[in-house]
Amino acid sequence: MSDAKVYINGRLVGFHKDPLKLVDAIRARRRSGQLPYTVSVTYYDTTNEVYIYTDAGRVSRPVIVVKDGKPLLTEEHIKALEEGRIRWKDLVRQGIVEYLDPEEEENAYIAPDYEHVTKEHTHVEIHPAIIFGVGVASLPYSERNLSSRNLHGAKMLDQGLGLYAANFRLRTDTMSYILYYPQKPIVRSRVADYMNYDRRPSGQNIVVAVTPDLYAMDDALVMNLDSVQRGLLRAVFFRTYTAVERRYPGGQRDRFERPTEDVSGYLGEEYYHAIGDDGLPIPETYVKGGDVLVGRTSPPRFLEEVTQFGIIEENRTESSITVRMDEEGYVDNVLITDDPNGSRMVKVKLRQEKIPELGDKFAARGGQKGVVGMFVPQEDMPYTAQGIVPDLIFNAHSFLSRMTVSYLLEILAGKAGALRGRRVDGTPWHEEPIEDLEAYLKSKGFRPSGKEILYDGLTGEEIKARIFIGPTYYQRLKHLVSQKIQARARGPIQILTRQPTEGKAREGGIRFGEMERDTLIGHGAAMTLYERLVEESDKTTILICEECGNVAVDDAIRRERYCPVCGSRKVQEVEVSYAFKLLLDELKALGIYPKVVLRDKA
Amino acid sequence: MKYAHFEPSVEKFAEKRGLPKTKVTKLKKAVDQWLDSVRIDPWYPAGLVAAESMGEPATQATLRTFHFAGAAEVSVTSGVDRMLEIADALRKIKTPSMRIYLKEPYSKDEDKAREFALSIQETYLKDVAKISEDYFSREIRIDLDEGAIEDRGLDKDTIVSKVAAKVKKKVEPEGNTIVLTFGEDMPLMKLRKLRMSLEKLHLSGIRGIRFAVVGKDGDEYVVSTSGTNLKAILKHKAVDHTRTISNDIHEVAEVLGIEAARYVIIEELKKAYGDMEVDLRHFSLLADLLTYDGYYEAVGRTGVAGKKGSVFARAAFEETGKHLTEAAIWGEVEHLKGVVENLIVGLPVKVGTGRVKLVMKLGE
Structure with a gap:
């Protein structure tokens, strides 16, 4: 075989006759501390290439080195660690533990734990849970789930509202959410400790009853209205609005002030209620969508006109910052500072309480998400013999195909943990034995299965089936209906096409697209389609000259209609879409003469 | 019977069941009634419904083609790949193949069939x-x-x-x-x-036939080939030229004529859709559209869509600028007959309720 190519940080630096020897030598030096522990070296026998990486930005993780089927980390080391005689650094320096990056993992054969170490293995995991990423490993019992469910769960973990930063009051994030009473999960994973999850939690332990319910169909959730009113999973939403006093060429600049009535574009007295004379809002005033948050006027677009008296009249235009149409709330904070250009800048933080409402999204860990389908008053919810009323009803059908065992175990473990007042360890491959939890439940007079007799809140009758009930950690996800709901009957239109605008921020319509169009044609519903695409959109009446087929004009002052091209007065009104009129105009602009031939309506 | 062409099959059915005369007339009436009920309405948008009915399952179909390991199989393109080949009227299809029916004694004798298959392999x-x-x-x-x-x-x-x-x-x-x-x-x-x-x-062997294998169709032996040469194979004395067919539609149109090609399009579409249930009439409408000019052409801008009579309909599909300028040069007239044309102008489309004029009978 030819010599192996050797790459350092992706660059070909040379060739080597015996790549395996080279790789071994580099590894030996790294383990003996002669090379930094961050260096990685990999040999690909398929392409006969050696990759050496020393650069930053690689994700690497520690594993225990195995030599001749024996892990180098022994009981003695652990004892010494516990007694404080050695430290982690020493283990790395001695080559007992080494860091692998994704590239070098390709050359490693890593045993999940000490029991499974064989002669072929090169490394052993410090803990089997490390084979998951941080996200999945921090979910309790995740080793018992389908991998896809864990992936969903880990993805939702960063959508959960919580305490994202302790200094949130001082920060000026464009958007941020804070959960009112974040709790530490009862059932925890020790991996979550390494990202300080207990100090920045993003959910609450709530009591869940697992039962089929009509209003919990297709991943809907039924919530206890009273729990919500007591503050369950309540959050607050902050949005920071920014306003800058811009400078313009010629020494002019914007001004923060309360616009007076003579300012062009003046909105109306009621929109300026939240601001003072300096144009800035007064903290803790309530503002609605459209209200002015920061009053600002800009210099006129064109140079001032000189009046007959020789005085330059400045006609400033209104350019205030208003609250978004779909938002409201209290002015939380007003910050005055300078922007990088040295202009005066104001940041206004708006605070809005977000109480769980119909359609908000919630998720347990392990990928079981859902939206609220109904709120039920506490008196109508089912209750246990002890009087425990669930905060949430979770549909039992959600288990059949997804097989999220972690959810079931979390309820059971959560129940035991809540009863004994101590948190339960659910770290993957390192759990408290389920049997112990069951035994504890039994000793406290509960069924070891976690099921209980529930009574129907409406009738007071005992529900025939035994219902699985217990506390589970639930997250409120950042997808709130109040920020997604969109509807329009009338509203702004685009200037060019006279069709409704697009997008929620512009009060837009929902596009009746090509495929929707096809459904109506398929049904032969021509008039419905006409209504959607013309009447409710860009219908216009244009005048057409009978003689030459051009668009005619209506002279309102002289009260006459005539064709500006041929001068004919034979003009007809025609109802078309404005887009068509535009097409005619554009064709004319291209030098094409589109002639509209009129015929009597048959 | 109102639908006379159904009469023979109804009578055949009655004879098989041994139905009495009175029941047969009753049956005929019922069949007539049923056929009335399944008839489409006037101004029914048949083309759009056909397009959607064939297009929707195609989005669900995988682009995967099945290949059978081992020698004794002729692999044929299927699924979306094949649908596109047919609709785009590709000249060079991925897996040209023939299904050769044999005359007796070749059709009954496996050895003779094998010998024939071997002899036609180039x-x-x-x-x-x-x-x-x-x-x-x-x-x-x-x-x-x-x-x-x-x-x-x-x-x-x-x-x-x-x-x-x-x-x-x-x-x-x-x-x-x-x-x-x-x-x-x-x-x-x-x-x-x-x-x-x-x-x-x-x-x-015969030029173009790369590979031929013997299979069984009912009680007779049939030869499937990879590669086609319909013209040459139909001349062969062992071949039953009434049933032998190629899946290369252009070839069939050339050798057997456009009606045969239309038939092959329908059969090939049926095969391409496999077990996805699509009504035969949608296929036959498409097949008509692809062949009614007397030759086989694609649906795209070079074929059916590009040859539409309406300027707006062509401009709405592809190459808007080209069609508008050409229409301007030749002074084309838009008659606003189709669906897209009316949508562009902002008039009700001329299908379904858009075509019907209400006439009121007064004084009754």
Whole structure:
């Protein structure tokens, strides 16, 4: 075989006759501390290439080195660690533990734990849970789930509202959410400790009853209205609005002030209620969508006109910052500072309480998400013999195909943990034995299965089936209906096409697209389609000259209609879409003469 | 019966069941009624419904083609790939294939069918021999592969004579090796060219048929091929020319005519859709559209969509600028008959309720 190519940080630096020897030598030096522990070296026998990486930005993780089927980390080391005689650094320096990056993992054969170490293995995991990423490993019992469910769960973990930063009051994030009473999960994973999850939690332990319910169909959730009113999973939403006093060429600049009535574009007295004379809002005033948050006027677009008296009249235009149409709330904070250009800048933080409402999204860990389908008053919810009323009803059908065992175990473990007042360890491959939890439940007079007799809140009758009930950690996800709901009957239109605008921020319509169009044609519903695409959109009446087929004009002052091209007065009104009129105009602009031939309506 | 062409089958059914006369008339009436109920309404948007009915399942179909491991199968493109081939009227399809029905006794005798299949497989000299050239001694060496020759059902002597005819020279084989020696005056370029033409020396079979296998259809043996040559195969005496067909639609249109091509389009669409349930009438509408000009053309801008009568309809599809300028040059008139045209202008479309005018009977 030819010599192996050797790459350092992706660059070909040379060739080597015996790549395996080279790789071994580099590894030996790294383990003996002669090379930094961050260096990685990999040999690909398929392409006969050696990759050496020393650069930053690689994700690497520690594993225990195995030599001749024996892990180098022994009981003695652990004892010494516990007694404080050695430290982690020493283990790395001695080559007992080494860091692998994704590239070098390709050359490693890593045993999940000490029991499974064989002669072929090169490394052993410090803990089997490390084979998951941080996200999945921090979910309790995740080793018992389908991998896809864990992936969903880990993805939702960063959508959960919580305490994202302790200094949130001082920060000026464009958007941020804070959960009112974040709790530490009862059932925890020790991996979550390494990202300080207990100090920045993003959910609450709530009591869940697992039962089929009509209003919990297709991943809907039924919530206890009273729990919500007591503050369950309540959050607050902050949005920071920014306003800058811009400078313009010629020494002019914007001004923060309360616009007076003579300012062009003046909105109306009621929109300026939240601001003072300096144009800035007064903290803790309530503002609605459209209200002015920061009053600002800009210099006129064109140079001032000189009046007959020789005085330059400045006609400033209104350019205030208003609250978004779909938002409201209290002015939380007003910050005055300078922007990088040295202009005066104001940041206004708006605070809005977000109480769980119909359609908000919630998720347990392990990928079981859902939206609220109904709120039920506490008196109508089912209750246990002890009087425990669930905060949430979770549909039992959600288990059949997804097989999220972690959810079931979390309820059971959560129940035991809540009863004994101590948190339960659910770290993957390192759990408290389920049997112990069951035994504890039994000793406290509960069924070891976690099921209980529930009574129907409406009738007071005992529900025939035994219902699985217990506390589970639930997250409120950042997808709130109040920020997604969109509807329009009338509203702004685009200037060019006279069709409704697009997008929620512009009060837009929902596009009746090509495929929707096809459904109506398929049904032969021509008039419905006409209504959607013309009447409710860009219908216009244009005048057409009978003689030459051009668009005619209506002279309102002289009260006459005539064709500006041929001068004919034979003009007809025609109802078309404005887009068509535009097409005619554009064709004319291209030098094409589109002639509209009129015929009597048959 | 109102629908007369259904009468024979209804009567046949009645006869099979032994229905009495009164029941037969009743049955005919019921069939008439049912046929009335399933008839589409006037101004029904049949084209759009056909398009959606065929397009929607196609989005669900995988782009995967199934290949069968092993030798004795002819793989055929299926699924979305095949649908696109048909709709785009591709000249060169991925897996051209023929289904050859045989006359008796070939159709009943497996050995004879196999022999036939073997005989139509095209074989060139390079398939049964290794050909090498020697520029120093100006020789071409042909090493025959006895096993391959036997597999192809040939014999050495005919090969030798064909080689001899090709090089116009007496050829004497030594065992399995033929050595052709040329004189000093033979240019090297010519030697090379001769070697290359020898490789492509046609020994047996029908050109275009790369592979043929015998399968069974009911109680008769049928030959499937990879590669097609319909014109040549229909002339073969063992072939039942009434049923033998190719899946290359262009070829069928050329050899058998446009009606046959229309039939093949429908059959191939049925195969491409497999177990996705799509009504036959959607296929036949598409097949009509693809062939009604007398030749087979694609649906795209080069075919059906590009040949629409309406300027707006063409401009709405593809190459908007091109169609509008051309319409301006030729002074085309838009009659606003189709769906897209009316949508552009902002008028009700002329299908369904858009076409119906309400007439009120007064004084009743």
